[in-house]
Amino acid sequence: MIDRDLAVRLVVAAHARVNDHQEELSRLDSVAGDGDHGVNMATALAEAARRAEHDDHGTAAGVMRSTGAAFHETVGGAAGALFGAFFGAMAGQLSKAEAPDATQLVAGMEKGLARVARVGKAEPGHKTMIDALAPAVRAACESLNGENGLEAVMAAAARAARRGATETAGMRPSAGRARFAPDHSLGTEDPGANTVALVLESWADQLRTEVRA
Secondary structure, eight states: OOOHHHHHHHHHHHHHHHHHTHHHHHHHHHTTSOSOHHHHHHHHHHHHHHHHHHSOOOSHHHHHHHHHHHHHHHOOHHHHHHHHHHHHHHHHHHTTOSSOOHHHHHHHHHHHHHHHHHHHTOOTTSSSTHHHHHHHHHHHHHHHHTTOOHHHHHHHHHHHHHHHHHHGGGOOOOSSGGGGSTTTTTTSOOHHHHHHHHHHHHHHHHHHHHHHO
């Protein structure tokens, strides 16, 4: 079951992981962007973690909804809107069950992917966060269909997200500011895709720790 307390721990874990890698994320962003992606993501997740731990959320859906709001309210530009859309969509799906589990989480990831694609007007191959998120969702669905539990499902999603993020190095951007200088970022991984991978890896590690505790 994904209750409020687990959702809080997942958000806190995501903040810790992204915060540890913010300099690298900003370095990736500086190749064809403003160079502030890592700082922005760490700032948004710091606020999300603060709200998760201190606000009166009764459900996992409430925690994820608050996380989405933190992105919308603390990060300007496309990244805030896209990550905010993802967490908001996930919250909407988690709210449909009294005791959400891996099935609702994966469905939330699917809805999050669809919303990010719609908001960002992007698709796989455009060198965006979708290039990590789409394979992660696909791997999560396959793992869930194999009747695996939450830990295994998230581990599969995290591995696929990392592979997807790595593959963006060979892509030319077709969305976002980087599309105006598509050759500049060749050989460099997309910062948004890396952020997706970091978040999902932190979730997989957190769930693995809890299962073994």
